[in-house]
Amino acid sequence: MTQDSIEQASRELMDRVWLAHSKREYNLLLEAFADSKDAHIPGEAQFYDAVDRAITPLGKSSELIYLGQVNKAKAGETMVLWKVSFEATDEELLWHIYLDAGNNLKAIWFG
Numbered sequence: 645m646t647q648d649s650i651e652q653a654s655r656e657l658m659d660r661v662w663l664a665h666s667k668r669e670y671n672l673l674l675e676a677f678a679d680s681k682d683a684h685i686p687g688e689a690q691f692y693d694a695v696d697r698a699i700t701p702l703g704k705s706s707e708l709i710y711l712g713q714v715n716k717a718k719a720g721e722t723m724v725l726w727k728v729s730f731e732a733t734d735e736e737l738l739w740h741i742y743l744d745a746g747n748n749l750k751a752i753w754f755g
Contacts, residue, residue, distance in 0.1 A: 651710045653747040654724040661741060661752055662708060662728065668695050677749050684751040698754070703732040711738075720745040728754075 657676055664672035670688050677683045686694070711725040726739040742751040 650713045650722060650724060650743075650747075654713075654722075654726075654741060654743060655710065657743070657749050658708065658724070658726050658739065658741055661739075661749070662705070665691075665695055665699050666705060668692070668700070679746075680744065680748040680750055683749060686752070694754075698737070702730045702735055702737070704730065706731045721750060722747075 660676040661673065664670070664676060670691050673691060674685065677685050705728050707727075707729040709727045709729070711727055713725065714723040715721075716723065722743045724741050724743060726741065728737045728739065730736070737754050740751075740753045741749060744750045
């Protein structure tokens with residue numbers, strides 16, 4: 645897959661993942677993982693704790709930017725990097741979303 649196609653394939657998933665976190669709705673996160681097999685889905689308590697501690701204090705997001713990808717050919721995975729910027733602060737969050745060979749969401753991480 646080309647970088648453009650990876651960006652396009654991951655944008656919809658990242659939009660859904662971000663919406664779940666920004667609205668603090670665990671069920672929306674579960675929907676983003678709906679087509680995934682063997683996914684690493686954060687538990688509900690872990691989700692709410694992460695949102696409350698790391699995302700809510702930053703306020704409203706202003707931009708979601710694709711940064712690139714790292715292919716893990718042996719594992720049949722792609723790690724896609726995204727950056728979220730916020731309106732009221734210079735702080736940003738880096739997101740890793742992991743896609744399987746079928747471009748299904750396999751895992752997420754941010755920090």
